[in-house]
Amino acid sequence: MNLADALQAFASGSLSQENRPIRLHWGNAQATLEQVLVIQRIDITEGLCSGIEGHLTCLSTRSNLPLNAFIGLPVSVQLVNDRGALHQICGIITDARAGQSDGSLATYQLTIRDALSVLERRINTRMFRTKNVVDVIDILLKEWQKKSPALARAFDFDLSGTDRSQYPVRELTVQFHESDADFIRRLCRREGIAWFTAAGQREQDSSSSNKNDLPIHTLVFFDDPMKLPQSGAGTIRYHRDAATEERDSVTLWSASQQLVSGSVNRASADYKSGKMAKASQTSIIDQGQAGNDLAQLLSDSVIDVPHAGDSWADYDRLTKARMLSHELRAASVDGASGVRDLAVGRWFELTGHPDVDLQPQEQRQFMVTALHHRGENNLPKELNERAQSLFDSSRWHAGSLAAVTQALSPGTPDTRYNNTFTCVRRGVALTPAYDPRIDLPRVYPITALVVGPQGEEVHCDEFGRIKIQIQGLNPDDHAHAQGAGTSGTQTDSAYVRVSSSWAGKNYGHDTVPRVGMEVALDFLNGDPDKMFVTGVLHNGPNMPATFSHTGALPGNRFLSGVKTKEIKGNRYNQLRFDDTAGQISSQLASEHAASELNLGFLTQPRTDGSGEARGEGAELRTDAAASLRAAKGILLTTYARNKATGHFLERDELNQLLGECTELFKALGDYAGQHGGQAADGAAQNQLAAALKNWDATSSGTGSTSAGAGDTAAIMAFGAATGSVAVTPKTHVTYAGENIDQVAQQHLQLMSGQRLNATAGQGMQLFARGKGIQAIAGEGPMLLQVQTDALTANAQKGVKISSNENEVLVTAPTIRFVAEDGSYIKIGGGVTLGTNGDIKLLSASHQWGGPSTQQAAKANFNNAPTDQRFKLHYPGESPESAAAAAHQPYRITMDDGRVIEGKSDANGHTDLVKDDAMRILKIDILKPAL
DSSP, rough: OOOOHHHHHHHHSSGGGGGGGGGEOOGGGHHHTTTTOOOEEEEEEEEEEEEEEEEEEEEESOOOOOGGGTTTEEEEEEEEESOOEEEEEEEEEEEEEEEOSSEEEEEEEEEEEEEHGGGGGGGEEEEEEEOOHHHHHHHHHHHHHOOOOHHHEEEEEEEESSGGGGGGOOOOOOOEEHHHHHHHHHHHHHOOOOOOOOESSOOOOSSOOOGGGGEEEEEEEOOOGSSEEEEEEEEEEEOOTTTTTOOEEEEEEEEEEEEEESSSEEEEETTTTTEEEEEEEEEEOOOOHHHHHHHHHHHEEEEOOOSSSHHHHHHHHHHHHHHHHHHHHHHHEEEEEEEETOTTEEEEEEOOTTTTGSOOOOGGGEEEEEEEEEEEEEOOOHHHHHHHHHHHTTTTOOOOOOHHHHHHTTTTOOEOOOOOOOEEEETTTOOOOOOOOHSSSOOEEEEEEOOSOOOOOOOOOOTTOOOEEEEEEEOHHHHHHGGTTTTTSGGGGGOBBBBOOOOETTEEOOOOOOOOOEEEEEEEEGGGSSSSEEEEEEEESSOOOGGGGGTTTTTTEEEEEOOOOOOOOOEEEEEEEOTTTTEEEEEEEEEGEEEEEEEEEEOOBTTTTBEEEEEEEEEEEEEEEEOOOOOTOOEEOOOOEEEEEEESOOOOHHHHHHHHHOOOOHHHHHHHTTTTOOOOOOOHHHHHHHHHHGGGGOOSSSEEEEEOOOOOOOEEEEETTTOOOOSSSSSOOOOOOOOOOOOSSOOOOOOOSSSSOOOOOSOOOOOOSSSOOOOSSSOOOOEEEEEEEOOOOSSSOOOOOSSSSSOOOOOOOEEEOOOOOEEEEEEESSSEEOOOSSSOOOOOOOOSSOOOOOOOOOOOOOOOOBBOBOOOOOOOOEEEEEETTOOOOOEEETSOEEEEEEEEOOTOOOOOOOOOOOOOOEEEEEOOOO
16 A cells, blocks of 8 residues: 555545554544544553653644643543453543644644643642541542542542551641642652552442443552452463564563662650650561661661651551561562553563572562553554654654664564563562652741630640631632631641740740731641741731830830730730830839839830830839738838849848947936836847848848748838838827837937827836926826826925916825924824924914814726636638637637636637736637547
């Protein structure tokens, strides 16, 4: 047949592909395309964990075929095997090229890929909550089929080869700016799941009665290679290939072994336990004496992402998968054949090879892991040469198949099909390699919003972890989980750790980001599943802090600090620093009761950087109550220590003044005692002065908190350099359990607008060193009484008693006037005059009469006893309203050493303590006997 006849026959369709060893099946488009496009050459690669990519070089009599009509179509490349049956390789057309045409013959090249490879062109970011790896793959692939009818017609998937039970549920699995294909591959590689592409639908799917005729391929996922079926080729001979052979055979068989790591060591931090999970696996592959020595050195040691495994058992499973992936590379066989039935993911048995035949049957079975098909249809010579010329002009340089065949198997007769393949012994784990440095997508910091349950402003767990929502995710991608991921609630993510500047055992710097805040996220070890919060960002809805609810940036740019917000309110707490030039200050404040500690240059809250001055120094103020409590004493002084020099309890001025006080107190007290007065009791004052002087020594300087409230150094010391004032419009009370010593170098002045009451339980002493004593009643009487003893008035230079009005009345049972010479007058029982000198009566006249007397009123003294008793009661607003503590044992100790013990009565009263004098009593409540 000459070229013209061949072209005419081709155009008329008489050279139909039905009679050719390589065919195309278009499914529903078969009737349209089989007469306009004929396959001439194939170059297809398929592999375990890599997918399908094939170039189909075709001929047509039409040079105007619309290329876009081919894109997305499923197609099946059918190879007629040695038994006359069809072996299919199915894929989806992703590229269509128009080649050269000579006017009567046109060339086209189509590229086919599997569905997973097609999805390399779909980039996405999404979240999967509480799913295991099989669940995630299932969700994704079903979504592909649902969203794209074209894709649904072209592929199916099969997850039945995976053992779901061994894959734990992950709280969060993130696809991060990566293609769906890369995402699925990454998950499978990490978990040790392998995959390949098989022609046809999965066996469980019986929805189509003619499913084997459809150009559909199935993505098969598996974790146990022993469950994979045998190839349709069955048992294959090792023999030269030739067109005269009845059965296809393997023509090249080349075993290889390579050095691989002899051990795998993994470590992963578990932040919940604070420990490192460690797992190790050692290879069982024999790599020879020297090889084994090298292999033990070539350990694969990696520090994994924190919490890489759900448990130690799961982490050990992942570590074992890493070891199995190394062992898969250790030994393999490269071969060439004309066997059209070979398929990736299917095993065959080899026979006829001198070395292989010596092995047990299970050692003669091999699993195909990679396959490269090359084939040509047998056109008439003239037409074939013309087609090859057009292919070359189109720069589709695939080379002559005959030349390739001779290169692979010298001396082999010319054939129209051959393949090269890689296989491993059946039973070897087909675990894919996983290297985080390669398989993880490139990650970089992103932002998210903090989310939580409805109505909660702060949501976290015991670790301070929070929930976040990455903005911009597609709600349709999360419909399978009822919107979890885009709902704006706590279901959008797993708990995410929050970084801190300081984090210790129950201490640190902890500020839990609140719902609605924008946070910056980064990823531990570059793993998208291990996100953590690196910081919090202000944005339009969350502007920078306005301290004291006043001002804003940039006007208040010199202010810095921390300001919080009341939960379900608007009040604040704040620590504010003001670094305004010449006016620096700091403030610790709570808006509750306007409670503030202000230090430095005090101003009103600033607006645009300005605030009215309020003073300088320190201010502690509140609209509520304030308490200052110190177990080891308080020093309040106005004696300056500029720039905080000296010890913080430095009090030299106070010690000096107190020394002057004790000296004056002792001097005047001793003088009074020496001149008939009562000497002062200075023991307590001296003890207090010693405590003040030795105050520093009571602290060990080690920061110990062992000192109790009863420490002798728990004193309050006040020192005022230029005077002190204590005023109140109400009552002022001063009480001391021991002495109150008031000493003045000049005057001690007591003034009272109404009364001055001075009462003493055991005596009152007044002594004036000079200037005398004056007791004057400006109005009303003056009363001096000694109710149980004598009144003595004595003077060195005379006693004068006078009355400007009325009389001076002196009354007693007996009245005596005695002069220094012994002369006397005794009144009582009559009047008696006695003297050893003269008696002179000088008067203008004398009147004598009968007997006469007068009576004077006597003062009635109340001799009430000094008896005392206690009332025991439980805490209450007052002793009168509090519940009485009945039948409680007690011990009363008197100041003279006597001890009284007993039990309170039904009203809480103790026994009556009787004594002639006032006593100081101390009571202890005892623990009741059991």
